[in-house]
Amino acid sequence: MADTRTGRHAAAAGSSSSGISALTQSPANLECKDFQEYLRTRQTPETLEKLYNYPPICLAVFRELPEIARQFIIRILFVDQPVPQAVVSSWGAQRCAKEQTDATSCLTALNVWRVTAIPGGLSAWELSPTFKKSVRQVLLGGGKPWPMTNTLEKDSKPRDINFLDTYAMSRWRCVLHYMVGTGSRNGAETEAISPDAVRILLHANLMKRDERDGITITRQGFQFLLLDTRAQVWHFMLHYLDTCEERGMPLPECLSMLFQLSFSTLGRDYSSEGMNKQMLDFLQHLREFGLVYQRKRKEGRFYPTRLALNVTSKEAAVAATLTTDEEGVQESGYIVVETNYRVYAYTDSPLQVAVLGLFTELLYRFPNLVVGVLTRDSVRQALRGGITAEQIVSYLEQYAHPNMRLVESAIQSKSCLPPTVVDQIKLWEMERNRFTYTEGVVYNQFLSQNDFVTLRDYAQSIHVLVWQNERTRTMVVQKNGHDDVKRYWKKYSKSGG
Amino acid sequence: MFFYKIKLSLVFCIYRKGRISADTDADKLPANMEAETSSKEAESSIDLLVIVLDTNPSQHIVRQNPQNLTQILEAVIAFGNAHLMQKAQNKLAVLSCSHHATNFLYPLPRRQVELRQVDGQYEAFSLVEKTVKQQLGSILMNAPRLNGPSESLLAGSMSMALCYISRLQRNVTSGVKMHSRILVLTGSNECASQYMTFMNVFFTAQKLGIVIDTCALDKTLSLLQQGCDITSGQFLKVTQLEGLLQYLLWVFLPAPQMRHKLVLPPPPKVDYRASCFCHRELIDIGYVCSVCLSVFCKYSPICTTCHTIFKTPGPLPIKGKKKKKTDKQ
Numbered sequence: 001m002a003d004t005r006t007g008r009h010a011a012a013a014g015s016s017s018s019g020i021s022a023l024t025q026s027p028a029n030l031e032c033k034d035f036q037e038y039l040r041t042r043q044t045p046e047t048l049e050k051l052y053n054y055p056p057i058c059l060a061v062f063r064e065l066p067e068i069a070r071q072f073i074i075r076i077l078f079v080d081q082p083v084p085q086a087v088v089s090s091w092g093a094q095r096c097a098k099e100q101t102d103a104t105s106c107l108t109a110l111n112v113w114r115v116t117a118i119p120g121g122l123s124a125w126e127l128s129p130t131f132k133k134s135v136r137q138v139l140l141g142g143g144k145p146w147p148m149t150n151t152l153e154k155d156s157k158p159r160d161i162n163f164l165d166t167y168a169m170s171r172w173r174c175v176l177h178y179m180v181g182t183g184s185r186n187g188a189e190t191e192a193i194s195p196d197a198v199r200i201l202l203h204a205n206l207m208k209r210d211e212r213d214g215i216t217i218t219r220q221g222f223q224f225l226l227l228d229t230r231a232q233v234w235h236f237m238l239h240y241l242d243t244c245e246e247r248g249m250p251l252p253e254c255l256s257m258l259f260q261l262s263f264s265t266l267g268r269d270y271s272s273e274g275m276n277k278q279m280l281d282f283l284q285h286l287r288e289f290g291l292v293y294q295r296k297r298k299e300g301r302f303y304p305t306r307l308a309l310n311v312t313s314k315e316a317a318v319a320a321t322l323t324t325d326e327e328g329v330q331e332s333g334y335i336v337v338e339t340n341y342r343v344y345a346y347t348d349s350p351l352q353v354a355v356l357g358l359f360t361e362l363l364y365r366f367p368n369l370v371v372g373v374l375t376r377d378s379v380r381q382a383l384r385g386g387i388t389a390e391q392i393v394s395y396l397e398q399y400a401h402p403n404m405r406l407v408e409s410a411i412q413s414k415s416c417l418p419p420t421v422v423d424q425i426k427l428w429e430m431e432r433n434r435f436t437y438t439e440g441v442v443y444n445q446f447l448s449q450n451d452f453v454t455l456r457d458y459a460q461s462i463h464v465l466v467w468q469n470e471r472t473r474t475m476v477v478q479k480n481g482h483d484d485v486k487r488y489w490k491k492y493s494k495s496g497g
Numbered sequence: 498m499f500f501y502k503i504k505l506s507l508v509f510c511i512y513r514k515g516r517i518s519a520d521t522d523a524d525k526l527p528a529n530m531e532a533e534t535s536s537k538e539a540e541s542s543i544d545l546l547v548i549v550l551d552t553n554p555s556q557h558i559v560r561q562n563p564q565n566l567t568q569i570l571e572a573v574i575a576f577g578n579a580h581l582m583q584k585a586q587n588k589l590a591v592l593s594c595s596h597h598a599t600n601f602l603y604p605l606p607r608r609q610v611e612l613r614q615v616d617g618q619y620e621a622f623s624l625v626e627k628t629v630k631q632q633l634g635s636i637l638m639n640a641p642r643l644n645g646p647s648e649s650l651l652a653g654s655m656s657m658a659l660c661y662i663s664r665l666q667r668n669v670t671s672g673v674k675m676h677s678r679i680l681v682l683t684g685s686n687e688c689a690s691q692y693m694t695f696m697n698v699f700f701t702a703q704k705l706g707i708v709i710d711t712c713a714l715d716k717t718l719s720l721l722q723q724g725c726d727i728t729s730g731q732f733l734k735v736t737q738l739e740g741l742l743q744y745l746l747w748v749f750l751p752a753p754q755m756r757h758k759l760v761l762p763p764p765p766k767v768d769y770r771a772s773c774f775c776h777r778e779l780i781d782i783g784y785v786c787s788v789c790l791s792v793f794c795k796y797s798p799i800c801t802t803c804h805t806i807f808k809t810p811g812p813l814p815i816k817g818k819k820k821k822k823t824d825k826q
Contacts, residue, residue: 143617
């Protein structure tokens with residue numbers, strides 16, 4: 001009789017979450033983290049607490065929070081006692097409860113506030129004292145001034161914003177050119193980049209060392225090229241920060257300085273007086289990547305460039321450039337996309353041609369013009385390489401020719417690309433996602449047809465059945481329904497047998 | 498031509514009803530889709546806050562204790578900076594409104610003064626603080642002497658704020674959204690003489706989708722309350738001046754787009770009386786010109802606004818009307 005206790009179950013293959021991601025997307029994809037994610041994954045509560053001693057970091061953290069969380073922080077910023085949890089939860093409207101729980105969990109994860117008990121047995125939220133102090137300081141003043149704000153005598157030859165923009169872009173392009181290996185070939189104008197930068201590229205897996213041809217670009221590297229400049233800088237800096245401890249630079253200070261630069265005013269000079277040696281080294285690195293401009297290595301004056309401003313948020317950077325009265329010199333666009341999927345790129349830069357070649361089929365090449373066509377095959381090849389449709393579209397948008405923006409339809413809608421092309425690229429991507437993955441448990445080797453049918457019908461009735469085959473007496477139930485079905489089976493076999 | 502004697506609040510009630518039904522139509526959108534897009538949009542849009550600060554020295558609270566003005570100013574600056582702190586792309590403007598003029602306190606049209614941080618405050622915030630204080634100081638020093646109490650030109654300042662907003666709106670490139678709102682802080686009394694200007698401002702704001710919030714520091718202001726109601730803004734009467742900043746941060750800091758996610762004070766009952774054009778008094782029942790819709794508390798044979806000549810009032814003869822129609826035919 002004991003034999004009737006069959007219906008053995010085994011975990012279905014490939015059901016773990018890592019297995020799923022391995023199937024749906026290639027494992028070596030470029031992952032772009034925003035600042036919040038970076039803090040959550042890389043930092044422990046103790047190190048976070050240390051970071052919160054720096055007002056610029058606190059300001060950056062604050063701006064990264066969800067909007068409800070920001071309101072909560074502001075409301076309790078000037079309250080000195082802990083605030084009961086029930087009170088905080090009564091601030092949000094009932095119908096946005098989910099958003100509110102997200103906000104509270106986010107604040108807890110970032111160690112911005114923590115639970116304490118207050119007299120009366122209630123649990124309450126209390127802002128982290130260091131965070132509170134720093135945010136108050138940012139908002140109202142007091143405390144020590146931020147470094148690099150020492151007064152300088154007036155610069156005899158102040159640099160204007162246009163100059164800084166061209167400088168920054170040329171520096172940054174050096175790094176990109178190095179990656180596709182075009183810098184060395186046409187030599188003259190591009191300079192080689194420093195070993196430090198190369199080390200970061202290697203560390204970030206954007207390039208890899210090959211025995212045969214030295215250092216070559218990886219697939220992630222190509223995806224990196226497709227990002228917009230701001231995202232590239234942010235990704236690059238994150239990896240820089242990973243390696244900065246090894247080089248003996250304290251992470252909090254570097255991070256603080258990075259954010260201070262990001263909150264600084266474009267076109268103003270700042271002083272490097274009073275910085276210690278490590279920070280001066282950091283400054284030199286930033287100078288190399290084009291985040292700051294400094295005339296001479298030893299000069300105590302530097303200008304932050306547009307690359308350094310608003311590193312964490314894309315929208316902020318876009319909106320900031322659009323509303324300032326000075327004309328924001330974005331990199332001038334050179335790509336024209338037509339509704340017949342043809343792509344005309346007015347460029348002679350091997351870098352840009354190489355990037356375009358990732359997702360278009362190149363047809364003709366002229367001294368100043370490259371013509372390609374977006375085909376299903378070319379786009380699918382890019383998608384297979386781990387590039388997403390979103391990345392392709394955003395790349396085309398970012399470098400769209402100014403005339404593309406003047407088309408009537410472009411003025412009305414958000415994107416300046418022909419909608420048919422955008423939709424088609426997205427459809428090509430969706431074609432590839434025809435599988436949906438469900439975690440499940442296999443039940444097989446039933447001894448009698450009757451057992452099988454009973455169990456299958458039960459699983460169906462509670463809506464956990466994924467698949468079944470009566471002939472082989474095999475069924476798959478969802479993982480969360482497994483316990484229920486198992487319990488039912490035990491009860492059934494006991495009573496039946 | 499006839500004068501119609503009607504209950505004035507009724508007109509607004511009818512008007513309001515139309516608006517509410519239009520609002521509920523919009524609410525019928527799929528809720529989750531709306532929420533998803535709105536939070537994404539909220540992060541990328543520019544929020545512009547224009548603060549209109551009443552600096553009239555004849556306000557009751559200022560006359561009582563001149564220190565109060567300083568306290569209000571500190572709270573307003575901290576509040577403005579808290580708004581700027583929310584998102585990097587947020588914008589702020591501060592206007593001072595007095596009995597004789599309206600001035601910009603921040604931002605200033607010319608190039609900003611060179612300023613270095615002196616303490617831990619964020620550079621941009623100290624710029625706001627310094628500019629506002631400096632500017633207000635010089636305005637108060639140069640103000641003409643006041644002979645007796647006079648009312649603040651609130652409506653004028655608000656129209657200036659509207660102009661400023663629409664100018665910025667024009668400079669915004671396609672693809673970027675800008676949400677604007679006006680916050681009025683005043684301890685002045687009701688000013689029925691500016692009734693027309695107020696109404697023009699309110700309806701313009703409504704049409705442009707600009708929210709008007711009001712923080713009354715001293716008296717309840719029924720006109721501004723109407724304005725808040727029309728533009729679906731918040732009205733709050735502050736009872737304790739000490740906690741002003743906390744009041745501001747609680748009620749007025751959340752952007753109008755996210756206010757439905759928070760529990761905020763419910764709107765008070767709004768007094769929809771209009772003020773008459775002859776004596777500038779709030780009236781419940783009055784005469785309305787059939788040509789230009791001017792409101793009068795007493796009957797007069799000629800409309801002072803459009804110079805239409807009226808017949809003597811009386812029960813309208815229905816027969817007469819019919820007769821007229823047949824005459825025309």
